[in-house]
Amino acid sequence: MNRFIILLLIICSVLPVFAADFWLTQILSRSIILGVMALSLTFLTAYLGVVSFAQVTLAGIAGYTIAYFSANTAGIGAELPWVFAVLLALFFSTIAGALVGLIARQSVGIYSIMITLAISMAFFYFTRQNYSVFNGWTGFSGISAPSVMGLDLGAPVVFYYVCLFTGALATLFVVKFSSSPLGLSIQGVRDAARRVRAIGIPTSPVIVSAYAFSGLIAGMAGILNVWHQERVSSFSVGLGPTIDVLIISVIGGMRHPLGAFIGAITYVMIDTFAIDLISRDRFNTVIGLVLLLIVIAAPEGILGILKSVKERIKKIVLN
Template sequence: MRDLWPLALVLLAALALPFVVAGMDLAYVVGIATRIMIYALAGISLNLILGYGGMVSFGHAAFFGTGAYVVGILSTHATYGEPLTTWPFEVGGTEQALIAWPLAMLAAGLLALVIGALSLRTAGLYFIMITLAFAQMIFFFFVSLQAYGGEDGLSLFARSQAGPLDLGDDRQFYYLVLALLALVLFLKSRLIEARFGRVLQGIRDNERRMRALGYPTYRYKLVAFVISGALAGLAGALIANQTEFVSPAFLDWPRSGDFIVIVVLGGMGRLYGPLAGAALFLLLEEVLAAWTEHWMIILGPILVLLVLYARGGVWDLIAGRLSRRKAGADG
């Protein structure tokens, strides 16, 4: 129960945020907070395979971007009233969140199924390079989609429609993202405590032993990969709504690197780690970028130092127990 206190405080603060900052530039602060939560969601999805499954996927942006593009493409077709396809029957676009967002998750999940089925035949170094390469393939695919803006991307006419909610209102959108984030965190806490999560962590720690115990490890890893991809697709659908813009930059490889940084920064294999990681990473970006346009020359060495001296993420750094946890989180 003691662990729940900080969480309850964070939740209260998050609920109160849009009112507390009323005096400040509301759109700006709520916008950043929403972005942090969306990136946290992407981080949570990656954490499932990276932190709990020990799979170093360097292509997570592909699923994130695919989710964003599904929302963008459906919305464009709805705006211009052009059918998406006329064969075998006419399918139109949509701006309904209840249709578009699950479709974004479905598309990202299917993509994860294909990429995962191929990539998971390998492990270690190969897995890293292959996931990166496949993500780049998806990147080039969207770059070559001239009908949807190609390299320049696609502007959305409006955010998705979700029943009585007006998502165009930053505050309502913020609360919806917060609710989704809380739901995903709850489901994930159940998932990792369930048999499936236990098996996944067993595979991370010793795959050969799990196989010897009779678990079909490939199938477990693939299911985790697909769940992770679908969740990243949801995060992508949200980011497309927040920025009202979709472009191949959402799936470019540095984005995949950012997600890994978010997971590791927050501490791998910790349920709430990506929350802290996303907050820290985006705020750091925000602060450094305000200070100098060449902020990456500072961020780069920070990452290197973090890897060399603060392996367990910020939790461990704060708690000052660097050395003891080092082995714990390793895949």
């Protein structure tokens, strides 16, 4: 698998040579951003065993932080050097993740879905009502990615590399974190909360830190997202994007971090090209059917399908 990831990275890094700006920005960069957002959910589901609807909220908190501390057309906030804005954004999304974990620490299964859904909806309504920090439902626009030493990070090719780097970094974080001692206790909590408690590890800090880590990953996506969209508003943290991220994770498969990116590219491709398949207006029907099919026929997502195809080929080759 690792060799495969390195190969994939090499392919991805030469893509700008061939791909037009539209592809780089609207398909590839967007897929990576959504992929990182989905990765923060995949991490929680795969390693802690809970499904969270709050990941878009966490990403949104990072996005709002960037918007607040950058030049924007809303006239709210204070401009800070971009490095500080980024650090603050990651800090807030991580803290917010920890808070979500604190509230949801006793819930598993459908209960964790419902409580995180409630948290995300509460945040959604809050951003619509609050004008002093979130500028109501219109939010912030006119935000652009910073220039670093004369290099405009927002230029299609450069932005693509920023996304690719962030995506690789987030994946590396998840892989390293999940094999760290804390990551292992998170998986211990997933498998047998009672037993972990019995050997003297209190479960709450473990759960809270898992959510906090997922907040960090979601925050990385949130920062890229606000640079990519050049705006952030209540719509960025509404029910629609929340469900989209869940769909992406499920379609891709939650067994491996790569699933999030496979799901994201699939989702973006359907979103972009459904117009050729069926009228553009029926995108939701298409994506709903895809989700239904995947959940029913391939609960481990596209990743699971690829794996079983690979095993079948192996069997044929061996015979």
